[in-house]
Structures are given as structure tokens and as C-alpha cells.
Amino acid sequence: MRQPAIELRPSPEQMRLLTYWSRLERVHRGYAQAATEIETAIGGPICVAKCGLCCHHNSVVAYGIEAELAASWLLGQPRLINPVLDRCHDWLTRRDNRYTYGSKITPELWSDLRGEFEQALQEPCVLLDQETKQCLVHWGRPLVCRAYGVTRVPAPHCPRPLGPAEDIGSRTYWDGRDRSLNLYRDVDKLLKSIIERRYDRQGFFVTMLYERFRAKELAGLLDDGKVPLVKAAVGWGTGYLLLWQEQLERQWRAEAADNSIAEQVPLEDRDGLPVMVMRVGRRRK
Numbered sequence: 001m002r003q004p005a006i007e008l009r010p011s012p013e014q015m016r017l018l019t020y021w022s023r024l025e026r027v028h029r030g031y032a033q034a035a036t037e038i039e040t041a042i043g044g045p046i047c048v049a050k051c052g053l054c055c056h057h058n059s060v061v062a063y064g065i066e067a068e069l070a071a072s073w074l075l076g077q078p079r080l081i082n083p084v085l086d087r088c089h090d091w092l093t094r095r096d097n098r099y100t101y102g103s104k105i106t107p108e109l110w111s112d113l114r115g116e117f118e119q120a121l122q123e124p125c126v127l128l129d130q131e132t133k134q135c136l137v138h139w140g141r142p143l144v145c146r147a148y149g150v151t152r153v154p155a156p157h158c159p160r161p162l163g164p165a166e167d168i169g170s171r172t173y174w175d176g177r178d179r180s181l182n183l184y185r186d187v188d189k190l191l192k193s194i195i196e197r198r199y200d201r202q203g204f205f206v207t208m209l210y211e212r213f214r215a216k217e218l219a220g221l222l223d224d225g226k227v228p229l230v231k232a233a234v235g236w237g238t239g240y241l242l243l244w245q246e247q248l249e250r251q252w253r254a255e256a257a258d259n260s261i262a263e264q265v266p267l268e269d270r271d272g273l274p275v276m277v278m279r280v281g282r283r284r285k
Contacts, residue, residue, distance in 0.1 A: 013196065020065050020199060021072075023190040030183045031146040034174035037181075038150060041172050042163025046149050052133040053157060054148055055125040059091070059206060061241055062142035063191070064234075065199040067208035070140030074213075081213070084136050087126040088210035092218070092227045099228035109229070116230045126206060142205050143187070147243045151176040151183060176244045187243065202241060203234035 010018070035046050074081050099116050100109075127136045135141055148154060153171045163172055176183045194200045211218050221227045242248055 016195070017068070017199075020190065020194055021069055023186070023193065024065060024069060027143065027183065027186045027190060028146065030181055030186055031143070031150055033181055034150050034183065035146075038172055038174060042161075042166065044161055044163065046160065048159050048161075050133040051159060052128050053159065054154065055128040055135070057122055057124070057155070057157075058144075058148075059120055059123040059125050059204060060142055060144045061121070061202055062144065062205035062208065063199070063241070064197075064201045064203070064208055065190075065194060066140070066142045067205060067212055068199060070137050070142075070205075070209055071212035073140040074137065074209075080136060084127065085210060085213055087136075088206045089214075089217075091123070091126040091206050092210065092231055093221060096228065099230065101225045101227070102229055103223050103225055105229045105233055110233070113230050113233075116228065117233065120204070120228065120230050137209075143243055144241055150174055151244050152242060152248055153245060173245050176246075184244070197236070201234045201236055204231055207231055208234075 039046050074084060098119055100113060102109075105113070125135075128134070129136055135145070149158065149160065151174050153173050154160060156168075162168070166172060174181070174183075191200065207218075218227075218232075222232055242251070
């Protein structure tokens with residue numbers, strides 16, 4: 001006797017996850033379009049082939065929903081899963097005397113770890129293949145990677161050739177508030193729609209990606225004090241992710257104030273930092 005077909009219905013959370021991914025994909029398309037607009041404006045590619053310098057100075061922070069998307073993509077790339085996770089494991093367990101180890105972060109301890117957090121952010125990204133200079137999870141790379149050189153200016157060491165109207169103190173970037181391609185709105189819409197905390201939180205992309213596949217192993221490593229506390233830290237809000245040039249400029253001003261430089265000092269008078277005066281966009285009234 002023929003058995004009746006079983007209808008598999010996605011759970012409400014699975015349906016929400018698909019909605020989140022759809023909105024995240026819209027943001028990705030927006031960044032791709034903005035990058036194309038910048039390339040048209042500067043008359044060349046936004047990145048130098050086989051470079052990877054930005055990855056040499058960034059272990060990036062991402063949203064949980066981004067790690068979830070990258071993990072889903074990796075499931076369709078079985079040959080990459082173990083190499084990627086092994087790199088994540090090496091980064092997490094690499095012993096370094098600069099870091100504090102333990103099994104739990106408390107709010108009181110976190111205030112003492114801010115400097116360590118900054119150090120971890122500046123470590124090389126282990127997902128960059130050193131031979132090919134390609135990101136192993138490029139399709140699922142986080143927003144901070146897509147924002148670099150697009151809605152945030154690249155660092156002074158970026159070797160991208162200057163466009164015809166650029167100079168070392170003035171690089172082109174896309175104004176995220178431009179209403180013809182409102183990336184601010186799309187990112188905000190995505191984040192406000194998420195109700196699960198594990199998708200809404202922020203943490204190191206490598207850590208969260210490893211957790212998606214090897215949660216028990218990560219918990220064991222933390223219990224044994226083998227992972228620097230800051231590399232396992234997660235939080236909520238918008239403080240970690242620098243997606244927009246305006247955020248970066250506020251950070252520069254804060255650094256200037258910390259160094260006893262008046263906040264009123266124009267950015268263009270600060271040595272060693274690029275100053276952005278060029279914006280690509282078609283702002284509508």
C-alpha cells in the first residue's frame with residue numbers, strides 16, 4: 001500500500017530566518033551597486049587583485065545573522081567546511097600573553113578588556129588564503145567587509161589607484177544616507193525585524209561561524225580557559241560595527257580628544273588620516 005506523502009512545513013522561526021536572509025541579500029545587492037557606482041566614478045576597480053591588505057589588519061565583527069548565512073553557504077561547500085573551521089579553531093586557541101583567559105566575562109571585567117578587544121580586531125583574518133589572496137567565504141563575507149572602501153574609506157595603506165578627482169587626502173565613498181540607494185534604511189530594517197538574540201548579536205565573525213558548527217567544542221574550550229575572553233565576547237547595539245564613514249569620523253574625533261587635541265580641529269589638519277570630501281550618489285530632494 002502506498003504511503004501518503006509527508007508534507008514538511010517550515011517552522012515560524014525558519015520562515016523568519018528566510019525573511020532575514022532576504023533582507024540581508026537586499027543589503028548585499030545595495031553594497032554591490034554602490035561599489036559599481038564608485039568604480040564608474042574613479043574609472044577603475046575598487047580593489048586591487050590579489051591584494052588582501054585590508055584582511056591583514058582586520059579580524060572582523062559581524063551580526064549573528066551573517067554568521068548564520070555564511071554557515072548555510074558552507075554546508076553547500078563540503079570541501080571547505082573543515083579547512084575553514086580548522087582556521088577558526090587555530091585563531092581561537094592561539095596562545096597569546098597579551099590576552100586575558102578564563103571561562104566567563106563579567107560586565108566589570110569587560111571594562112578592563114577594551115584594549116584587548118582592539119588588539120583582537122587588528123589581528124589578520126584567518127579566512128584569507130595566503131596563496132591566492134582570496135577570502136575562503138567571500139560569498140558570505142560580513143557587511144563590514146563589503147563596507148570597506150564603499151561606505152567607509154579604505155585605510156591609508158590601501159593600494160587602490162587614485163581616481164582622476166582623488167588625492168591622498170580625498171577618497172571617494174558612497175554616502176550611506178543617499179536616498180537613491182538607501183543602505184542605512186535597508187540595514188536598519190533588517191536589524192529591527194530580528195527577534196532572536198542569536199541573530200541580532202554582534203561578535204567576532206570567526207567565533208560565531210565556528211560556533212554554528214562546533215558549539216559543544218567551543219563551550220569546552222571556553223570552560224577550559226583556552227580561548228581569550230574577548231574573542232568570545234558578544235554584544236548588542238551598533239557600537240562595534242563601523243559600516244559608515246560618519247562613524248569612522250566620530251571615532252577619529254574621539255581619538256583626537258583623547259590625545260588632548262581640540263575636537264574642533266578640522267579632520268583635514270590631522271596627519272596620517274585620509275579625509276573624505278567626495279561622495280558618490282544621486283541624492284533626491
